[in-house]
Amino acid sequence: MKKVCILGMGYIGLPTACMLANSGYEVIGVDVDNDIINKLNNGKPHIEEPDLEDIFLKAIDAGKLKISGNIEKSDIYIITVPTPLNKNNKADLSYVISASEMIKDYVNVGNLVILESTSPPGTTRNLVGNIISKRTGLVAGKDFYLAFCPERVLPGKIIFELVNNKRVVGGINEKSSELAKEVYSSFVKADIYTTTLETSEFVKLAENTYRDVNIALANEFSEICNEYNINVWEMIKFANMHPRVNILNPGPGVGGHCIAIDPWFILENINKKDTLIEKCRKINNSRPFIISERMFDIIKDIKNPKVTIFGITYKENVGDIRESPALVIINELNKKGTDVFVYDPIAINYKGKIYDIDEALAGSDLLLLFVGHDKFKEINLNKVASLMRNKNIFDTRNFFDKKLLKDFGFNYFGI
Numbered sequence: 001m002k003k004v005c006i007l008g009m010g011y012i013g014l015p016t017a018c019m020l021a022n023s024g025y026e027v028i029g030v031d032v033d034n035d036i037i038n039k040l041n042n043g044k045p046h047i048e049e050p051d052l053e054d055i056f057l058k059a060i061d062a063g064k065l066k067i068s069g070n071i072e073k074s075d076i077y078i079i080t081v082p083t084p085l086n087k088n089n090k091a092d093l094s095y096v097i098s099a100s101e102m103i104k105d106y107v108n109v110g111n112l113v114i115l116e117s118t119s120p121p122g123t124t125r126n127l128v129g130n131i132i133s134k135r136t137g138l139v140a141g142k143d144f145y146l147a148f149c150p151e152r153v154l155p156g157k158i159i160f161e162l163v164n165n166k167r168v169v170g171g172i173n174e175k176s177s178e179l180a181k182e183v184y185s186s187f188v189k190a191d192i193y194t195t196t197l198e199t200s201e202f203v204k205l206a207e208n209t210y211r212d213v214n215i216a217l218a219n220e221f222s223e224i225c226n227e228y229n230i231n232v233w234e235m236i237k238f239a240n241m242h243p244r245v246n247i248l249n250p251g252p253g254v255g256g257h258c259i260a261i262d263p264w265f266i267l268e269n270i271n272k273k274d275t276l277i278e279k280c281r282k283i284n285n286s287r288p289f290i291i292s293e294r295m296f297d298i299i300k301d302i303k304n305p306k307v308t309i310f311g312i313t314y315k316e317n318v319g320d321i322r323e324s325p326a327l328v329i330i331n332e333l334n335k336k337g338t339d340v341f342v343y344d345p346i347a348i349n350y351k352g353k354i355y356d357i358d359e360a361l362a363g364s365d366l367l368l369l370f371v372g373h374d375k376f377k378e379i380n381l382n383k384v385a386s387l388m389r390n391k392n393i394f395d396t397r398n399f400f401d402k403k404l405l406k407d408f409g410f411n412y413f414g415i
Contacts, residue, residue, distance in 0.1 A: 288326070
């Protein structure tokens with residue numbers, strides 16, 4: 001039985017650890033956050049995700065999964081730590097470096113090291129591989145094996161997609177690719193394809209950049225339609241009736257841990273200016289500022305305005321607020337002295353206060369629907385109207401029935 005050490009017990013590391021443990025591997029999950037370690041050791045995942053608690057407890061009860069702050073000698077090492085964006089739009093690889101430094105004294109001949117953390121092309125070979133080789137004298141691809149396997153899961157469906165989504169594995173050589181494929185084949189039911197290190201790293205970035213570019217096109221359409229006084233949602237509906245057209249929906253910005261970050265990683269190590277990728281990033285980054293300005297126009301004549309925001313997560317029906325444009329909007333409103341009250345029944349790890357719906361709406365002058373959680377469909381609009389001081393609704397997702405809102409006396413604003 002092989003032993004696996006997984007570094008980083010986040011959205012990818014913890015579910016992957018559970019999957020491997022329940023597939024017969026002996027797994028140690030390592031994290032540097034003592035709060036996470038303690039919570040997991042008390043039998044409670046720190047991440048809200050369907051089916052995660054069940055497979056976690058199954059792995060723990062079977063004695064196949066252990067959580068610790070310390071590395072243990074293993075056969076396979078998988079790095080699943082964060083790779084955030086720094087202030088210069090470059091990849092912050094400090095967590096990858098730290099994880100590589102942590103395992104370098106443990107890697108022996110025949111071991112397999114896999115990086116899953118999304119990174120600029122060349123990171124696995126030139127950073128992870130070199131750190132280990134310099135310390136051990138072992139040659140990657142000859143003495144130990146080195147691979148990259150990008151995750152491609154959707155929050156809210158992580159467990160399902162870990163099992164059912166196709167995977168791409170890139171190795172420093174063919175043997176590394178095949179060994180890594182064998183690991184993931186223990187729980188992945190879909191096809192797994194092998195390629196080179198750099199190709200697999202780029203695949204992940206290309207997938208999310210594709211989404212970002214297409215969202216930017218939709219957002220640019222919305223601005224142009226606004227100038228022409230055209231309903232962008234109706235225009236998109238009719239345009240998408242063409243058999244080879246699929247325009248995405250515009251919105252208040254792009255958030256999350258992937259789409260808002262990964263396009264910059266593509267550009268990091270190349271000397272190429274004025275790219276479509278960079279222009280699209282700027283379009284999408286400008287969205288929360290454009291929305292904020294439109295909100296100010298609505299409330300500019302109101303003394304001591306109060307704004308209510310429904311939903312601050314980066315997408316509907318998930319609790320994740322990472323890189324959410326809602327946080328930018330809140331900051332812009334606060335800078336101009338506007339009181340902001342947040343109502344979001346599923347958001348987690350928000351540093352501000354989240355109010356109950358009555359307190360959030362009482363005396364409000366503008367309701368911003370930022371993200372359309374399913375729970376918001378159950379809201380009594382008559383109650384909303386009775387609580388607000390000024391019945392203004394700004395709908396960034398085309399979520400509400402415009403005619404119904406007007407029947408309740410709301411002033412409707414939207415993208």
